[in-house]
Amino acid sequence: MTEPIIQVRSLHKWYSGVHALKDVSLDVLPNEILGLVGDNGAGKSTLINILSGTQTRTSGEILFEGRAVDFRGPRDAMNAGIETIYQYNSMVPTMSIARNMFIGREPVKYGLFGFGMLDTKRMADESVKAIADVDLHLRSPDALVGELSGGQRQGVAIARAMHFKSKVMILDEPTNHLAVKETEKVLGFVKSLNDLSITGIFISHNIHHVFECCDRIVAMARGEIVLDRRVEDTNMDEVMDVL
Amino acid sequence: MRRLLKIYLEKPELAGVVFLIVLAAIFQHQSGGVFLNSFNLQGLLGLLPEVALVAMGVTLLMICGEFDLSVGSVFALCPMVMAVMLEAGSPFILAYAAGLLVALMVGFTNGFLTVHFNIPSFITTLGMLFVARSITVVISGGFPPMLPPDVLPKWLFTAYVGPGGMFRMSFLWFVAVAVLLTVLLQRTNFGNWIRATGGFLPAAQSMGIPTKKVKIATFMICSLLAGFAGTIQVMRLGAPLPSIGEGLELQAVAAAVIGGTALTGGIGTILGGIIGAILIRVIDNGLVLSQVDANWFKLALGALTVFAVIVNSWLRAKAKAIKVETST
Numbered sequence: 001m002t003e004p005i006i007q008v009r010s011l012h013k014w015y016s017g018v019h020a021l022k023d024v025s026l027d028v029l030p031n032e033i034l035g036l037v038g039d040n041g042a043g044k045s046t047l048i049n050i051l052s053g054t055q056t057r058t059s060g061e062i063l064f065e066g067r068a069v070d071f072r073g074p075r076d077a078m079n080a081g082i083e084t085i086y087q088y089n090s091m092v093p094t095m096s097i098a099r100n101m102f103i104g105r106e107p108v109k110y111g112l113f114g115f116g117m118l119d120t121k122r123m124a125d126e127s128v129k130a131i132a133d134v135d136l137h138l139r140s141p142d143a144l145v146g147e148l149s150g151g152q153r154q155g156v157a158i159a160r161a162m163h164f165k166s167k168v169m170i171l172d173e174p175t176n177h178l179a180v181k182e183t184e185k186v187l188g189f190v191k192s193l194n195d196l197s198i199t200g201i202f203i204s205h206n207i208h209h210v211f212e213c214c215d216r217i218v219a220m221a222r223g224e225i226v227l228d229r230r231v232e233d234t235n236m237d238e239v240m241d242v243l
Numbered sequence: 244m245r246r247l248l249k250i251y252l253e254k255p256e257l258a259g260v261v262f263l264i265v266l267a268a269i270f271q272h273q274s275g276g277v278f279l280n281s282f283n284l285q286g287l288l289g290l291l292p293e294v295a296l297v298a299m300g301v302t303l304l305m306i307c308g309e310f311d312l313s314v315g316s317v318f319a320l321c322p323m324v325m326a327v328m329l330e331a332g333s334p335f336i337l338a339y340a341a342g343l344l345v346a347l348m349v350g351f352t353n354g355f356l357t358v359h360f361n362i363p364s365f366i367t368t369l370g371m372l373f374v375a376r377s378i379t380v381v382i383s384g385g386f387p388p389m390l391p392p393d394v395l396p397k398w399l400f401t402a403y404v405g406p407g408g409m410f411r412m413s414f415l416w417f418v419a420v421a422v423l424l425t426v427l428l429q430r431t432n433f434g435n436w437i438r439a440t441g442g443f444l445p446a447a448q449s450m451g452i453p454t455k456k457v458k459i460a461t462f463m464i465c466s467l468l469a470g471f472a473g474t475i476q477v478m479r480l481g482a483p484l485p486s487i488g489e490g491l492e493l494q495a496v497a498a499a500v501i502g503g504t505a506l507t508g509g510i511g512t513i514l515g516g517i518i519g520a521i522l523i524r525v526i527d528n529g530l531v532l533s534q535v536d537a538n539w540f541k542l543a544l545g546a547l548t549v550f551a552v553i554v555n556s557w558l559r560a561k562a563k564a565i566k567v568e569t570s571t
C-alpha cells in the first residue's frame with residue numbers, strides 16, 4: 001500500500017470556547033483529489049488552515065511524507081510543498097500578475113540578508129510560462145490582477161502553486177462567487193491536478209462539483225469526520241444524509 | 244478613453260504632472276514671467292527638499308497601508324535633539340546620529356503600537372504628534388538652544404552649488420533619497436512586500452510575508468526622513484525653533500494624495516509624492532508672486548487635495564467598470 005502524503009492524527013483545535021476539531025484523523029494519499037464537504041462551521045477551513053500553517057493546532061500530530069511537521073507559518077508549509085488557494089485572499093489586485101506570482105518568493109539579484117534587487121526579467125518570463133502551463137491565456141504578465149476575472153485569478157493562483165512545485169494543493173471554496181463558465185474553468189484546473197501528479201484537497205459546498213472532480217469524499221460535521229468514501233463507493237444522497 | 248485610463252492606472256502620478264504644467268503656465272503668465280526666472284526657481288528648489296523628503300516618506304507609508312500624522316513633530320524633534328546635544332558641546336556627528344536615532348525610535352514606536360495592538364495608525368500617530376511636539380518644547384527649555392558658531396556643516400547640507408548656485412546641497416540629498424526610495428519600492432523584494440502589505444493584507448499574510456515587520460520598518464523609514472528633513476531646515480535657518488513643521492503632516496498627506504497615492508494603500512509611487520510636494524511649493528510660491536493674499540494658500544491646497552481624491556477615485560471606478568466589461 002502506498003504511504004499517505006499527509007497523515008493527520010487525533011487533531012484537536014479549540015478556539016477559546018469552541019471545540020472546532022474533535023479528534024480528527026485523516027490520511028491523504030499521494031495523487032488523489034480529496035473532496036472535503038460539510039455544513040457551515042463544520043471545521044473544514046480550520047483543518048486546512050492548520051495544514052497550511054496559518055493556524056496552529058491545540059493537540060494532535062501531522063505527518064508530511066512520513067515525517068512529523070510543525071508549521072509555524074504559511075511559509076513553512078509552502079516550503080514543504082503545501083500550497084493553499086483561498087476564495088479571495090491569495091492575490092493582491094493592485095499588483096501585476098508577475099509580481100503576484102512571486103510575492104514572498106521573489107527571485108533576487110545582488111541579494112544580502114534576504115533582501116535584494118528583483119530579477120524582473122526572470123519574473124516575467126517564468127510567469128508567462130507558468131500561466132501557459134495551466135492553459136490560461138493572458139495578454140501580459142504586467143497586467144494587474146485586479147483586471148482579471150475571478151476565474152482567471154484562481155488560474156493564476158494555481159499556476160503559481162504549480163510553478164513552485166507544490167506537492168499538495170489545497171483549494172478552499174475556490175469557486176465561490178464565480179459565474180458558471182468561470183467555475184467550469186476552475187473545476188477543470190482541479191481535475192487536471194491528477195495528470196500533474198499533484199495531490200489536491202478541494203473544499204466546496206457544491207456536492208456536484210465535488211463528485212465531478214474528486215476521487216474521494218470526506219464529510220465533516222461539528223468538528224468530526226462523519227463519512228470517508230471513494231467516489232465510486234458512495235452517492236450524493238448518502239453524503240447529503242450525513243450532513 | 245480606454246487607453247488613457249490604462250495609462251492612468253499604471254502611472255497614477257500623471258494627472259499631477261499635467262496639473263503642474265498647467266499651473267506653471269498660469270503663474271508664469273500672472274507673474275509677468277517672474278515665476279520661471281532663475282532667481283525664483285532657485286528659491287523654489289531651495290525649499291522643496293524639506294517638504295518633499297517628508298512627503299516621500301508619508302507616500303511610502305501610505306502605499307504600505309498606514310498613516311503617519313507625527314512627521315511634523317518629528318521634523319522638529321530630531322533637530323532639537325541634535326541642537327541640545329550640540330549646545331552641550333557634543334561633536335556634530337554624535338549629535339546628528341542621536342537626532343536621527345530618536346526619529347527612528349519614534350517610527351518604531353508608531354509601528355509597534357499600531358501592529359501589535361491593532362489600532363489605526365491614524366490614532367497612534369495622532370498621539371505621537373502631541374507627544375513628540377511636547378518633548379521638543381520641553382527639551383528646548385522654552386527657547387531655542389544657542390548653537391556654537393560654525394558647528395553646523397552647512398557646506399554638506401544647505402550650501403548653494405551648481406551652475407550659478409542654482410541648487411542647494413539639500414536638493415542633491417533629496418534627489419539621492421528619491422532615487423533610492425524609488426528603487427526600493429519598485430525594484431526590490433522589500434518594495435514588493437510593502438506594496439503587497441498595503442494592497443491586500445490577507446494575501447500578503449497568506450503568502451508568508453512578515454507584514455508586521457514590513458510595516459514597522461516602513462514607519463521607521465518615514466520617521467527617519469521627516470527627522471532628516473527637519474535637520475535640513477534647521478541648518479538652512481541656523482536656529483532650531485521648537486515650532487517648525489507644524490501642519491507639515493497634513494501637507495505631506497496632501498502631497499501624497501495629489502500625487503495619486505490611494506488612501507486605502509497599495510497604489511502610488513514615490514514620484515507621485517514628489518510631484519504632489521512640488522505642486523504644493525508651486526502653489527505657495529505662485530500665489531505670492533501673483534500678489535494674491537497669502538492666506539489663500541490653504542484654501543488652494545485644501546481644494547486641490549479634495550479635487551485630487553475625487554478625480555482619482557472617479558478614474559479608478561471608471562477603470563474598474565471598463566475592466567469588468569472586457570473580462571466577461
Ligand SMILES: Nc1ncnc2c1ncn2[C@@H]1O[C@H](COP(=O)(O)OP(=O)(O)OP(=O)(O)O)[C@@H](O)[C@H]1O
Pocket residue numbers: 015016018020038039040041042043044045046047
Ligand atoms: N478564528 C476563529 N476564532 C474563533 N472561532 C473560529 C475561528 N475560525 C473558526 N471558528 C469556529 O470554528 C468552527 C469551525 O469553523 P470553520 O471555519 O473551520 O468551518 P468551515 O467548515 O470552514 O465552515 P464554512 O463552510 O462556513 O467555511 C466554527 O464554529 C467557527 O465559528
Ligand SMILES: [Mg+2]
Pocket residue numbers: 044045046172
Ligand atoms: Mg470555510
